[in-house]
Amino acid sequence: MLSFCTSLERQYEPKDWRLFIDSSKRSLKCVLLHNGNQFASVPLAHLTTLKEKYEAVKYVLEKICYDQHEWLICVDLKMGNFLLGQQSGFTKYPCFLCMWDSRDTAQHYTKKDWPVREELVPCRARNVINNPMVDRDKILFPPLHIKLGLIKQFTKALDKDGGCFTYLCHAFPGLTIEKLKAGIFDGPQIRQLIRDPEFENSMNEVELEAWKAFVLVVKNFLGNNKARNYAELVTNMLTAFRNLGCNMSIKMHYLFSHMDRFPENLGSMSDEQGERFHQDIKEMETRYQGRWDAVMMADYCWTLKRDIPAAENSRGSKKWKFMP
Structure with missing residues (x-):
């Protein structure tokens, strides 16, 4: 190093x-x-x-x-x-910062401040093994995985007989119906939906409000740009997701209760480069x-060097130009 x-x-x-x-x-x-x-x-x-x-x-x-x-x-x-x-899987207290009860659905969108998790000691702290x-x-x-978690909750809350979910089935014919129902998408697929104007035309009013709020959060918070009103945008998105009938996941809980824990620029500290x-x-x-x-690994490192436009290398081919 x-x-x-x-x-x-x-x-x-x-x-x-x-x-x-x-x-x-x-x-x-x-x-x-x-x-x-x-x-x-x-x-x-x-x-x-x-x-x-x-x-x-x-x-x-x-x-x-x-x-x-x-x-x-x-x-x-x-x-x-x-x-x-921590114990993996669907546990009752999955947050490593507070004692958020993942099964207390009645308070998920109303209770923002949960008891602080003071220590992570096996047998003394819950879910710590x-x-x-x-x-x-x-x-x-991880901004990318939070984005994937949001689109997952959005898709799972859609009416499976409605026009929006039907459009998703036609837009991604390579995905199985099980993956579509579970809302399993990747980053490029999310960007494709954001650029597609016909996708919004397939939604009803509640779905459209939730989708537009999600797009604003992606563009103005979960990326290189952080708007001054990012907290308001996140709050509006969570409200729209609640109206749509989305369950609050651990990733949504981080946005709801631990906004101050996110870095100033999520694009420069993202997990997307790692992916x-x-x-x-x-x-x-x-x-x-x-x-x-x-x-x-040496071959991989060579590809990194080749990606640098200003780097000189001996494998470059010479192009001959003929004057007419």
Whole structure:
């Protein structure tokens, strides 16, 4: 890590970087992302024999010497549970900041302040089964996964016989009806719906109000731009989602009760760059067909260098131009 920053001719500061950890059926990987995304990602670990569980994540943090750097961490909520020693799945108290009762649906949209969770100690704190591996103040809320959670609740609340859900079925013929009913979309698909004017024409009045409020939050809060009235936009969206009949998930709870915990610029501290690394490594794993070693990671690093327009390389082809 120090040699990498030396090559950039700048002093290495851990506070300038954030750690992203993710896993798939094939591997568990860690990557270091620059806050502000001015520099390329730095792969730290790629493990093909460990599964996504508490012991494996703890082993990885020890190998990358996390206790010496203590980077900020931006991961999905499932990985956040591993890092903080919390029980995964649909639990009664899933929030690591307060004692929000996920089953007390009567107070979800009315009670904003819940008792503060003072400690994360196994057998003494609810839903904590292991010792935390990181300080919870180092955990950043993942804007991309919160966005995916919002579109999921919006889709699940739609009338399955209505015009809006029917339009979704025609817009994404490659998705199964089960995924559509569950509201499982990715980032590009959400951007496609935001750009599609015909999608709004398929909605009724309540659905349209909720969708427009969601788009405003995506453009003015969950991205590079943070409007001055972002708190008002989030409140209006949650109200519109309640009118639509959406259940409050843990991701919506973070927006409702812990707005002050979000970074100033979510675009520069997002998990979306980590997901891009996840997809790039997935393509590399497919290309190497199980021969995953240092050569594969070197190939990935070469692709990063090739993405720099000003970088010179010896593999560039010369184009001959003939004057008429």
